[in-house]
Amino acid sequence: MMNKRFISLWFRHLLTDWFTLRRPEFKALPFVFASPVRGRVMITATNELAEAQGVTTGMTAADAKAIIVDLQVIDDIPGQADKLLKALGEWCIRYSPLIAADLPDGLLLDISGCAHLWGGEREYLKEIVTRLRSKGYDVRGAMADTPGAAWAVARFGKVKPIIPPGEQADALLPLPPPALRLEPLVIERLQKLGFYTIKTFMGMGRSVLRRRFGQELLLRLDQALGNVDEPLQLLHPIEPYSERLPCLEPIRTATGIEIAIKTLLEKLCHRLQGEGKGVRTAILKCYRVDGHVISADIGTNRASHHIDHLFKLFELKIPTLEPALGIELFTLEAPKIDDVDPEQEVLWQSESCGLDDTDLAELLDRLANKIGAGSIHRYLPQERYWPERSIKPAISINEKPQTSWRKDRPRPSILLPRPQPIEVTSPIPDYPPMLFIYKNETHHIKRSDGPERIEREWWLDEGEHRDYYQVEDQDGRRYWLFRSGHYAGSQSGQWFIHGFFA
Numbered sequence: 001m002m003n004k005r006f007i008s009l010w011f012r013h014l015l016t017d018w019f020t021l022r023r024p025e026f027k028a029l030p031f032v033f034a035s036p037v038r039g040r041v042m043i044t045a046t047n048e049l050a051e052a053q054g055v056t057t058g059m060t061a062a063d064a065k066a067i068i069v070d071l072q073v074i075d076d077i078p079g080q081a082d083k084l085l086k087a088l089g090e091w092c093i094r095y096s097p098l099i100a101a102d103l104p105d106g107l108l109l110d111i112s113g114c115a116h117l118w119g120g121e122r123e124y125l126k127e128i129v130t131r132l133r134s135k136g137y138d139v140r141g142a143m144a145d146t147p148g149a150a151w152a153v154a155r156f157g158k159v160k161p162i163i164p165p166g167e168q169a170d171a172l173l174p175l176p177p178p179a180l181r182l183e184p185l186v187i188e189r190l191q192k193l194g195f196y197t198i199k200t201f202m203g204m205g206r207s208v209l210r211r212r213f214g215q216e217l218l219l220r221l222d223q224a225l226g227n228v229d230e231p232l233q234l235l236h237p238i239e240p241y242s243e244r245l246p247c248l249e250p251i252r253t254a255t256g257i258e259i260a261i262k263t264l265l266e267k268l269c270h271r272l273q274g275e276g277k278g279v280r281t282a283i284l285k286c287y288r289v290d291g292h293v294i295s296a297d298i299g300t301n302r303a304s305h306h307i308d309h310l311f312k313l314f315e316l317k318i319p320t321l322e323p324a325l326g327i328e329l330f331t332l333e334a335p336k337i338d339d340v341d342p343e344q345e346v347l348w349q350s351e352s353c354g355l356d357d358t359d360l361a362e363l364l365d366r367l368a369n370k371i372g373a374g375s376i377h378r379y380l381p382q383e384r385y386w387p388e389r390s391i392k393p394a395i396s397i398n399e400k401p402q403t404s405w406r407k408d409r410p411r412p413s414i415l416l417p418r419p420q421p422i423e424v425t426s427p428i429p430d431y432p433p434m435l436f437i438y439k440n441e442t443h444h445i446k447r448s449d450g451p452e453r454i455e456r457e458w459w460l461d462e463g464e465h466r467d468y469y470q471v472e473d474q475d476g477r478r479y480w481l482f483r484s485g486h487y488a489g490s491q492s493g494q495w496f497i498h499g500f501f502a
Helices: 014-022 048-052 061-067 080-092 121-134 147-156 168-172 184-192 206-213 215-225 254-275 307-315 344-348 358-371
Strands: 006-011 031-037 040-046 072-075 098-102 106-110 139-144 242-251 277-288 293-304 327-339 379-381 391-393 414-421 423-425 435-438 441-454 466-473 478-484 494-500
Touching: 006 080, 006 121, 006 147, 014 031, 014 040, 014 080, 031 048, 031 061, 040 048, 040 061, 061 072, 080 098, 080 106, 106 147, 121 139, 139 147, 147 168, 147 215, 168 215, 184 206, 206 215, 242 254, 254 277, 254 307, 254 327, 277 307, 293 307, 293 327, 293 358, 307 358, 435 494, 441 478
Parallel strands: 031 072
Antiparallel strands: 006 106, 006 139, 031 040, 098 106, 242 327, 277 293, 277 327, 379 391, 414 494, 423 435, 435 441, 441 466, 466 478, 478 494
């Protein structure tokens, strides 16, 4: 079983570093963030220059001003630390898929099985810390078997940042009680009793520690030592079906992207084939060197685990993936999967046609991923009289109709969602029109058939019946027109166009 390893990253001046990146002129000035608390303005974050002159978090702004006369005080931004940690965590996902925000100023990474991809733990930690520092953040990092031990060493360790497996207890001994992430009241009580290092009380009986300091001390100690697992609230819960492909060298070419997609699909589809499942939706994410994440997603009408078919869908998206300086990590997630139809393998080699043909389903997939799924529609009949209610959109290609299409009366191939009013010249009642005007174009009618009366569905709404006519104009184009109600009445006898015949 693989040993668990964790990294804790501590951004010592998270908010002020971020502000300095936005306002470079503040880099040479001592400044702080502050917010009102119970009538007093309290400092919530300091930059390195202010901290070096004795200004600390939790101090009042007035006291800080007494220490540094020209101190710049900036209004705190509620929730900004959370947003920054989430953004930094998104960036760090290229190093590990398991990342948790550690408010107010840190990140925790589960790096089990990841370090060898960068040449070992030392090179791995150095790569992360160096890259973050190059972006302008004052960061410290430490690695250990537990999140608690890594957190403690990152903030209070004074020697080596990488604790070898199984040696977290020795690393904790010289550290002060705050290294266990205890509540201020517990820390104050420990210091009053002369416990200035973890070594001074770690060997005491558990019942004594519980009675004097509460269960929290024992829990934090057990978590740091690895006796109790510490669950992490991950920024992105891992999809059950996902694959990762780190790149030793940044990928800048379309050919490289194609190879990466095929590699990921081979891994994912091999697993899906063994479980009898297939992809319905898949998301490719490309993590670039410049910190940006570009993505492409595909969808299928039927669950599929055929690599060639899925690759063809992603192939359409490759021109939209701009690698810029290079892509250093590819991930492929399948958030929606379904069981594969057992008949699909038989149909794959068959000469079948129609909706059960797998080739048709794949063609629809390619079209949907090229021009958009919203551009392809399939309709089924409904047992309704009113023409616009007699059809409904199909949910999927597999949905079966509950009734058959009506064939005793001709129906237009294109039906308008709503009938459009037209101007008509008609000789006498119950006769088809001689001409009609639609969108400022006059159509002279040469042939006609009708009327076909369709009564309104009175149990749904009230209104006039319709008398439909099939008409053909001078150019041979055929239309479906109707008159609403009888000629008698102030608002009756209005004509509409409702459809077009092929």
